Amino acid sequence: MSELKLYEVFIRAKSGLNHRHVGSLHASDAQMALLNARDVYTRRKEGVSIWVVEAEHVTASNPEQEHEWFDPAEDKVYRHPTFYPLDKEVENM
Amino acid sequence: MTNSIDNKALYAYLLRLADSSLTMGQRLAEWCGHGPYLEEDVALTNVSLDMIGHANIFYQMAAELSDEAQTADELAFLRDAHQYRNPIITELPKGDFAFTMMKQYFMDTFNFFLYEGLSQSSHEPLALAAQKALMEVKYHLKRSETWLERLSLSTEEASKRIQKALDDLWFYTPELFETDATMNKLFQQGVIGDYGELKKKWDSHVQAHMNHCELNLPETGWVATGGLEGEHSEHLGYMLAEMQFLQRAYPNSQW
Numbered sequence: 001m002s003e004l005k006l007y008e009v010f011i012r013a014k015s016g017l018n019h020r021h022v023g024s025l026h027a028s029d030a031q032m033a034l035l036n037a038r039d040v041y042t043r044r045k046e047g048v049s050i051w052v053v054e055a056e057h058v059t060a061s062n063p064e065q066e067h068e069w070f071d072p073a074e075d076k077v078y079r080h081p082t083f084y085p086l087d088k089e090v091e092n093m
Numbered sequence: 094m095t096n097s098i099d100n101k102a103l104y105a106y107l108l109r110l111a112d113s114s115l116t117m118g119q120r121l122a123e124w125c126g127h128g129p130y131l132e133e134d135v136a137l138t139n140v141s142l143d144m145i146g147h148a149n150i151f152y153q154m155a156a157e158l159s160d161e162a163q164t165a166d167e168l169a170f171l172r173d174a175h176q177y178r179n180p181i182i183t184e185l186p187k188g189d190f191a192f193t194m195m196k197q198y199f200m201d202t203f204n205f206f207l208y209e210g211l212s213q214s215s216h217e218p219l220a221l222a223a224q225k226a227l228m229e230v231k232y233h234l235k236r237s238e239t240w241l242e243r244l245s246l247s248t249e250e251a252s253k254r255i256q257k258a259l260d261d262l263w264f265y266t267p268e269l270f271e272t273d274a275t276m277n278k279l280f281q282q283g284v285i286g287d288y289g290e291l292k293k294k295w296d297s298h299v300q301a302h303m304n305h306c307e308l309n310l311p312e313t314g315w316v317a318t319g320g321l322e323g324e325h326s327e328h329l330g331y332m333l334a335e336m337q338f339l340q341r342a343y344p345n346s347q348w
Contacts, residue, residue: 004130025132028243035236036132039139 006055007033009040011047019051030054095311098216102275104158105178106285107219108168109321111151112179114331115169115348117200118144119336120136120187129190136236140197143229150222170340173331175323182317184264184329188258191244191251195258201297203269204230206294210286238302245306256308264314270295271321 004026022041027033033052034037042050061069073079107294121141128134152165177184183200183348187193207228244255270292279285303310319325339346 026130027132031239032243035239036136038102038232040132042137043139 004028005033007037007052008055008058009033009037010051010053011037011041012049013047015048021048022046026056027052098284099275099278100158102278103216103219103284104111104155105275106279107108107151107155107158109178111155111168112177113183113200114144114151115148116179116183116332117197118142118148119332120183120185121193121197124193126329137193140233140236143233147162147222147226147229150225154218156224166340170337174325174333177325177329177333178321179325179329180265180268180271180317180320181326182262182268183263183264184320184325184332186328188261189254191254192258192261194237194240194244195255195262197233198241198302199262199266199269200239201230202295202298203266203291205234206298207286207290210291214285215283241302241306241308245308252307255306259303259308260311260314263311265317268317269322271318273321285339 003031005028006024007027007030008024009022011022025033025040030052034050034089035056037050037052041047055070097338116340117142121137124134124137124141128137129153148169149165152168156163158214160232182196185196186253189194194338208223208227212220212227214220236286241255244251270288272288276285280287300310317326
């Protein structure tokens, strides 16, 4: 068990959608990670495609910097595209 | 074509298929909660349920052919060991993980070529069942094939164990290809494929993979036989006692 690596698992629910992170699992290599992901995360028909990525290859933002990184976006409403009227003919926006 | 098929022969053959899958599934289910780690625990029991599912399909087909209005459940839970027609390899205790995986690899390879052949059966319900099972078996084979590779080419302990599993199991495999008069009849009617051909495909596939995994086939040993006639190892009785207990103690109970 200690020799197994941690893999992050991404599932595409159906064709056309993005792969989404669903969880992680342990495996000795990428091939095993893929097979295990199929059994652990798609046994109830949750997906049509799987990506696995070794967790150590994910570069993540530092949780301690959460406020300085993300809070400044809070009061910048002008970044949202809500300040112009939409033509009635445009249905799906 | 369907009308000319010998129902008795087909019934016996379906039981052989079903009994093989059920005993495999039951042995795999014994890993539930005992897998080497969580992910593999889930995977083993997934395969177990697939195999029990295949057994269920074949039992239902057999039940429809039976004169005595049997149900699939009765066939699975109310027959004794001497009425089971699986080859002995499928009833062997699960052993260690290497033993389970080697057995699984032999059976997955066998089932792959078997169902590939049965997909062309002149008996349409059997062809459809085989096509469905084949889809799942392809995945099972991919799994056991890569596990063999992983175990044999990794640590000394793992390769020692997988070689031991091969030594212990090898002479149980010839029984998989045994045929009898009823099966020959079905072969002539195009219901089942040629078991001689099946053996050739299995042999060449397995030999190649063993070479790839740097495993050595044992040269001599006691060759298992008897399952087709209902002569089993001592292990099947114990397995059925546990598996059938509930249905025998509380007849017709449902959950």
